Amino acid sequence: MNIQKYMAFVKVVELGSFTKAAEALDYTQSGISRMINDLETEWGGFPF
Helix, strand or coil: CCHHHHHHHHHHHHHCCHHHHHHHHCCCHHHHHHHHHHHHHHHCCCCC
16 A cells, blocks of 8 residues: 555546646656556556
8 A cells, every 4th residue: 555646536526637647746747647546457457
């Protein structure tokens, strides 16, 4: 578990954009995508 991944997830939801979340958190867009992908893997994917 990594708190930065959860912070990235929340920021994506708040801003509605991976790119905007990356800018706000000073990460690259691909870094945010990897973090979200890691969370999906940890959570077992989404059923929809």
